[in-house]
Amino acid sequence: MNGQIVVAGALVSEGTLLVAQRERPPELAGLWELPGGKVAAGESDADALVRELQEELGVTVTVGARLGADVALSPTVTLRAYLVTACSGSPHPHDHRALRWVRAEELDALAWVPADRGWVPDLVAALRTS
Numbered sequence: 820m821n822g823q824i825v826v827a828g829a830l831v832s833e834g835t836l837l838v839a840q841r842e843r844p845p846e847l848a849g850l851w852e853l854p855g856g857k858v859a860a861g862e863s864d865a866d867a868l869v870r871e872l873q874e875e876l877g878v879t880v881t882v883g884a885r886l887g888a889d890v891a892l893s894p895t896v897t898l899r900a901y902l903v904t905a906c907s908g909s910p911h912p913h914d915h916r917a918l919r920w921v922r923a924e925e926l927d928a929l930a931w932v933p934a935d936r937g938w939v940p941d942l943v944a945a946l947r948t949s
Contacts, residue, residue: 822895826901827855827935828855829886829942830878830910831949835920836942839875841932842916850932853900856917868901875915878908885939890934898934902945923947 830837839854841847856871858864863881872880883902890898912918921929923946926939 822897824858824864824867825856825892825898826858826864826871827853827898827900828868828872828882829853829900829938830872830876830880830888830903830905830946831945832905832920834946834949835922836926836946837876837910838919838921838929839915840917847932849930851918851919851929852932852935853938855900864899864901870901872903873908875888875913876908876910876918877913878910879906880904881906886945887938890937892925892934895897897917900935900941901939 838851841850841852854875856869858867868882869880872878880903886900886902892898910918923943926942
């Protein structure tokens, strides 16, 4: 497979979704996203997401179904989201400005990073069935 995969986790708990506020880069600082990060060579999407959410949030998760469509961040970078469930730990913003639990009706008004905004309908549907 050519190119870099970046994975994002939609952590849903009791009808709410955990969103993370970017600290950097400057053009994205203050915007909200699903937390995650780059898949390392030889790593599966799921393994990368477990590692990234442990590093960024301090939580252990299990990775579930894919969420929405892939997003092309550039000709060589693809962003992919998954539903995740927390197994242990309490989320803390180790790599973000802030964390917030939001309900389905709050998602559309959130100041999303552009790449994640397309998943809002999928996130609303996931929250409504959780």
